[in-house]
Amino acid sequence: MLGDQEFQKRAEESISALYEKLGRAADDFDFDVEMNSGALTVELEEPRERFVVSPNAPVRQIWVSAHVQSFKLDWDEGRGAFVLAGTGESLEELIAGAIRQRLPEFHL
Numbered sequence: 001m002l003g004d005q006e007f008q009k010r011a012e013e014s015i016s017a018l019y020e021k022l023g024r025a026a027d028d029f030d031f032d033v034e035m036n037s038g039a040l041t042v043e044l045e046e047p048r049e050r051f052v053v054s055p056n057a058p059v060r061q062i063w064v065s066a067h068v069q070s071f072k073l074d075w076d077e078g079r080g081a082f083v084l085a086g087t088g089e090s091l092e093e094l095i096a097g098a099i100r101q102r103l104p105e106f107h108l
Contacts, residue, residue, distance in 0.1 A: 056072075066095070067098060
């Protein structure tokens with residue numbers, strides 16, 4: 001398990017990298033992405049929907065809220081990524097899949 005400082009570093013790097021990729025894609029796919037206090041928010045219009053990605057330091061996980069569900073991702077040292085235990089999806093794959101449910105042509 002990651003220590004506190006290592007978790008903070010990994011979570012910040014992972015969320016920031018996702019923010020940069022989503023920021024480049026946002027104009028092409030008509031959604032908004034924001035970063036505020038370490039949490040990333042993706043907002044889609046028509047119908048309005050919001051996805052939130054945030055670190056949860058006490059349990060050393062990244063939590064994602066999307067499509068009225070909550071996902072908890074743990075650090076996988078072998079993959080060098082935060083991963084959803086049930087599916088093996090990385091943070092990037094999970095968010096891309098959530099956006100694709102609304103925007104089928106979406107890709108990162």
